[in-house]
Amino acid sequence: MAINAENRNNLQLKDARMTLYSLKASLKKQQHKGKGKEKANPESDIPPTVPTFQAFGCEDSTENIDISQLKKEARAKNRKLVFSGTDYGVCTMSATVPLTLDQYHAHVQLYNRFQVLGDRELQPMDTVVDPAFQVPTPHRITAKQLDVLSLAHKNARLRERRKAKHPQLLDAERQLKERSFKLAATSAEVEQCQKIARETRDILRGFYHSPRAHRDAWSQELATKRAYRQVAAKERAAIRHASGSRRSLVIMMIGTQGTGVGSRIKGHARRGGKKLRKEHSQHAVVGMTNEFRSSQTCMGCFGLVIRPKRKAVGASSKIRSVHGSSLCMNIDCPLYRTGRATQNRDTQAATCIALAGASFLLDGMTLHPFSKNSAMNHMLKKIITTPHTGNTESRLRI
Numbered sequence: 001m002a003i004n005a006e007n008r009n010n011l012q013l014k015d016a017r018m019t020l021y022s023l024k025a026s027l028k029k030q031q032h033k034g035k036g037k038e039k040a041n042p043e044s045d046i047p048p049t050v051p052t053f054q055a056f057g058c059e060d061s062t063e064n065i066d067i068s069q070l071k072k073e074a075r076a077k078n079r080k081l082v083f084s085g086t087d088y089g090v091c092t093m094s095a096t097v098p099l100t101l102d103q104y105h106a107h108v109q110l111y112n113r114f115q116v117l118g119d120r121e122l123q124p125m126d127t128v129v130d131p132a133f134q135v136p137t138p139h140r141i142t143a144k145q146l147d148v149l150s151l152a153h154k155n156a157r158l159r160e161r162r163k164a165k166h167p168q169l170l171d172a173e174r175q176l177k178e179r180s181f182k183l184a185a186t187s188a189e190v191e192q193c194q195k196i197a198r199e200t201r202d203i204l205r206g207f208y209h210s211p212r213a214h215r216d217a218w219s220q221e222l223a224t225k226r227a228y229r230q231v232a233a234k235e236r237a238a239i240r241h242a243s244g245s246r247r248s249l250v251i252m253m254i255g256t257q258g259t260g261v262g263s264r265i266k267g268h269a270r271r272g273g274k275k276l277r278k279e280h281s282q283h284a285v286v287g288m289t290n291e292f293r294s295s296q297t298c299m300g301c302f303g304l305v306i307r308p309k310r311k312a313v314g315a316s317s318k319i320r321s322v323h324g325s326s327l328c329m330n331i332d333c334p335l336y337r338t339g340r341a342t343q344n345r346d347t348q349a350a351t352c353i354a355l356a357g358a359s360f361l362l363d364g365m366t367l368h369p370f371s372k373n374s375a376m377n378h379m380l381k382k383i384i385t386t387p388h389t390g391n392t393e394s395r396l397r398i
């Protein structure tokens, strides 16, 4: 009888978990549905964001920002405009690349040569490259830097040291780890888990909610706010420094794809998100830019880049791709010619984001390689899907 009752309980537990899972899944589905509908709505009714000298800081999608007024005022007051591109990631939280107007024009010149007049037989490719074209030096922010500045690193170290002096606490945590609710398969095991949780509750509360712990948490919160402010200010200063004037007006292009939040990669603090962006939007124009093809396009020739391959260590037959870098195989590319065909992936992507955003704001049209709907992209897809012929072969060999 006792066995039957236990079996019934186990079945109930199984059913309850199943119901919870399906409820959560349907809730998630509903939320995604809502989001999709919002995106589908036309945004033509939204008035454009017009940054001016008086109201400079703002944040909007790049397509909805109008900088014509700002350009006029900057010219009148002899102030420079400087663009930047930011690519958020997990390993490097943020990589920002400055792009001055001269550099932008040098890139556009290269774009015209390679994409519009890109036939080797018609156009001599050995013409001199504009000296303004250069591989930018990125300004990087990592989660580790923020950990140190926000006292999270220090507090965690001190907490571990204090914990080592409490054998009771260590024992309680070990018990909870071994008897986790997630691992419980039967109702008897669930009850045992509950019992352990009740017994260890006071010990854990005594440590994690002590006055010392609250004090540390409060100081850490204040330090975190300060750290984000400092880091963002340094980033903007680096962009201004690249433009050669401390009075330059910064227009930041930030990629919309992911900020590292919710990443499941182990060992990386998940510190991305809106915080940095919000800090910037108080002192700069922030344009959220579509990252379409930004990590797959070369900043020199606007062709496709590939991930270099390497032999896996220890296994002679396996070939792996090197994820952190991008390689341009176009023999006419100025980067290839000067021995800089391999670039950092984040730098490459950030530069392309800056170019995509700046081209829209300055010329009213995103450069074709970064535009989702352009005719050029359809053509590019055609070339990739059909066998390579002639001079395109060297450019698209993958």
Ligand SMILES: [Zn+2]
Residues within 6 Å of the ligand: 298, 299, 300, 301, 302, 303, 328, 329, 330, 333, 334, 335, 336
């Ligand atoms: Zn290239």
